[in-house]
Amino acid sequence: MLDHLGIQVRDLDASLAFYDAVLATLGARRMLQHPEAIGYGNSSPDFWLSPAGEGSQRENHIAFTAADRAAVHAFHDAAVAAGAQVLHAPRVWPEYHPSYFGAFVRDPDGNNVEAVCHAPD
Secondary structure, rough: OOEEEEEOOOOOHHHHHHHHHHHOOOOEEEEEEEEEEEEEOOEEEEEEEEOOOOOOOOOOEEEEEEEOOHHHHHHHHHHHHHOEHHHHHEEOOOOOOOOEHHHHEOOOOEEEEEEOOOOOO
């Protein structure tokens, strides 16, 4: 069901030191590092840290696995019908990997919710 999860942290350096240590005991490690997010995992990055923005609101990121691209479109359409703000309509995200196909919306609490399919078209 879950493809990956991202949380925002107040002190990125402290959180990186913490997660480097504790996730290593579970066989996980830093796998990808971008300026805005660091991904941990065993075989693929499925737990992400990013710096928290200003203020008290923290945006969580939850990505659900979609069986195919049609399911990503159905997720997007259902979210729009439910009144969600669209962050990104369904499309390929080659900066993640060549067949990464996802759609991103905001849930009623402001979280970034995604449906993603990793299979090629």
